[in-house]
Amino acid sequence: xxxxxxxxxxxxxxxxxxxxxxxxxxxxxxxxxxxxxxxxxxxxxxxxxxxxxxxxxxxxxxxxxxxxxxxxxxxxxxxxxxxxxxxxxxxxxxxxxxxxxxxxxxxxxxxxxxxxxxxxxxxxxxxxxxxxxxxxxxxxxxxxxxxxxxxxxxxxxxxxxxxxxxxxxxxxxxxxxxxxxxxxxxxxxxxxxxxxxxxxx
Amino acid sequence: xxxxxxxxxxxxxxxxxxxxxxxxxxxxxxxxxxxxxxxxxxxxxxxxxxxxxxxxxxxxxxxxxxxxxxxxxxxxxxxxxxxxxxxxxxxxxxxxxxxxxxxxxxxxxxxxxxxxxxxxxxxxxxxxxxxxxxxxxxxxxxxxxxxxxxxxxxxxxxxxxxxxxxxxxxxxxxxxxxxxxxxxxxxxxxxxxxxxxxxxxxxxxxxxxxxxxxxxxxxxxxxxxxxxxxxxxxxxxxxxxxxxxxxxxx
Numbered sequence: 001x002x003x004x005x006x007x008x009x010x011x012x013x014x015x016x017x018x019x020x021x022x023x024x025x026x027x028x029x030x031x032x033x034x035x036x037x038x039x040x041x042x043x044x045x046x047x048x049x050x051x052x053x054x055x056x057x058x059x060x061x062x063x064x065x066x067x068x069x070x071x072x073x074x075x076x077x078x079x080x081x082x083x084x085x086x087x088x089x090x091x092x093x094x095x096x097x098x099x100x101x102x103x104x105x106x107x108x109x110x111x112x113x114x115x116x117x118x119x120x121x122x123x124x125x126x127x128x129x130x131x132x133x134x135x136x137x138x139x140x141x142x143x144x145x146x147x148x149x150x151x152x153x154x155x156x157x158x159x160x161x162x163x164x165x166x167x168x169x170x171x172x173x174x175x176x177x178x179x180x181x182x183x184x185x186x187x188x189x190x191x192x193x194x195x196x197x198x199x200x201x
Numbered sequence: 202x203x204x205x206x207x208x209x210x211x212x213x214x215x216x217x218x219x220x221x222x223x224x225x226x227x228x229x230x231x232x233x234x235x236x237x238x239x240x241x242x243x244x245x246x247x248x249x250x251x252x253x254x255x256x257x258x259x260x261x262x263x264x265x266x267x268x269x270x271x272x273x274x275x276x277x278x279x280x281x282x283x284x285x286x287x288x289x290x291x292x293x294x295x296x297x298x299x300x301x302x303x304x305x306x307x308x309x310x311x312x313x314x315x316x317x318x319x320x321x322x323x324x325x326x327x328x329x330x331x332x333x334x335x336x337x338x339x340x341x342x343x344x345x346x347x348x349x350x351x352x353x354x355x356x357x358x359x360x361x362x363x364x365x366x367x368x369x370x371x372x373x374x375x376x377x378x379x380x381x382x383x384x385x386x387x388x389x390x391x392x393x394x395x396x397x398x399x400x401x402x403x404x405x406x407x408x409x410x411x412x413x414x415x416x417x418x419x420x421x422x423x424x425x426x427x428x429x430x431x432x433x434x435x436x437x438x439x440x441x442x443x444x445x446x447x448x449x450x451x
Contacts, residue, residue, distance in 0.1 A: 036277035043314070138313075138322070141382065145309065145431035146278065152386035155241055 038172035046135035079181035233327035253360035258300035280308035324443035337364035
C-alpha cells in the first residue's frame with residue numbers, strides 16, 4: 001500500500017526532469033492553413049477502390065457530397081445511395097462534373113477496395129467521380145465523429161448508424177447536412193448550386 | 202520492487218519515461234450487458250488497461266513533443282475553446298492542474314492522438330464498462346451514484362487516490378468521467394435528431410426497458426456520453442489508454 005501512495009510523489013521529479021530535458025521544443029509542424037472548422041484537419045487516411053491511399057483533404061478546392069455507408073447494409077444504405085442519385089439528377093451534366101460524390105465505409109473489414117469496386121459497378125456508380133473509400137475502423141470512427149454520425153457494430157456484424165448526406169464546401173467545412181434518406185433535398189441542391197456558381201480561390 | 206526499477210529507468214531515459222510510465226494491467230475477457238434490454242450482450246476479449254487515468258504530467262510530455270496539440274495551436278474542429286483551459290499556459294499545467302492529477306478538458310480527438318502517440322488506443326465503451334463493473338470491494342452502487350451527485354472540486358485529486366477494482370485498476374469511479382473510443386455508440390441517430398435510445402433514458406418509465414434498473418449510475422454515464430461531441434471538452438472528463446494483448450492470454 002505504501003508503494004502506491006509514494007508513486008505519485010516519486011513521479012513528480014522524474015516528469016519535471018523529463019520536461020527540463022525537452023525544454024527545446026521541436027520546431028512547430030507546418031500545418032496547412034485550413035479553417036478552424038475544416039474536416040481537412042482530421043487525421044485519417046483511407047484506400048480508394050484502386051487501393052490507393054487517399055485523404056479528405058484531397059478534395060480541397062471543390063465542394064463535394066459525402067456520406068458514410070457499408071456495402072452489406074440491408075436497409076438504410078441502399079435508400080441513402082438512391083437518394084444521392086436523386087440529388088444528382090437535379091444537376092446539369094456540367095454541374096455534376098464539378099460535384100464529386102464520396103462514400104466512406106463504416107466496415108473496412110468487409111468493404112475491401114476490391115469489394116467496393118464490385119459494389120460500385122453493381123450500383124452503376126459514375127466512377128471515378130463517385131469515390132468509395134474504406135480504411136481502418138479507427139479512421140472510419142474519426143470521420144464519423146467529424147460528421148456527427150453515430151454507429152455501432154452489433155456482435156452479428158450488422159451496423160446501426162445514422163445516415164446523413166453532407167455537403168462539404170471547398171474549404172472542407174460542413175456546408176449543409178440532410179438528416180438522412182427521405183429528407184427533402186432541396187436545401188442541399190440549392191446550396192450546392194450556389195457553391196458551384198461561386199468561383200473558389 | 203518492480204515499480205522502483207521502472208522509476209529508475211524512467212529517471213535515466215528522461216522524456217521516454219513519461220511515455221512508459223503508466224502501468225497497464227490485464228483485464229480478463231468478459232461480457233458487457235448494455236443498459237437497454239433490446240441490445241444483445243457484447244462479448245469483450247481480454248485486453249490491457251492503464252491502471253490510472255492519464256495525468257497532467259503525462260499529457261504535458263505529449264504536448265511538448267507534439268506542439269500542434271498545445272492549447273492555442275489546435276483547430277476548433279478538434280477541440281472546443283475549453284481545451285486545457287485550467288492549465289496556466291500551453292506548456293505549464295500550473296496550480297489548477299497538479300502533475301499527478303488526471304488531465305481533463307481534453308477532447309476525444311486529443312485523447313485519441315495521445316493514445317496513438319503511445320502506440321495504444323482508447324478502450325471501447327464495452328471494455329471500459331467491463332473493467333468498471335469489477336467494483337472495488339466494499340463499494341456499492343449507491344456510493345458510485347453519490348459521487349455522480351457531487352460537484353467536482355478543483356484542482357482535482359491525484360490519480361491512484363480513490364478506489365481500485367478487484368483486478369487493480371484505479372479510479373474508474375469517483376474521480377473523473379472518461380472518454381471511450383466509441384463513447385456515443387449506444388446513442389444512435391444523429392445528435393441533432395431525436396434519439397430513441399437516449400431519450401428513453403430521460404423518461405421516467407425508461408427503467409422498465411433497462412437490463413438492470415438498479416444500476417442508475419449506468420443511466421447517468423449513458424446520458425452523459427450521449428450528450429458529447431468529439432470536440433467537446435469538459436472539466437471533469439479525461440481518459441486512460443488501453444491496448445490489445447500481443448499474444449492471446451491463456
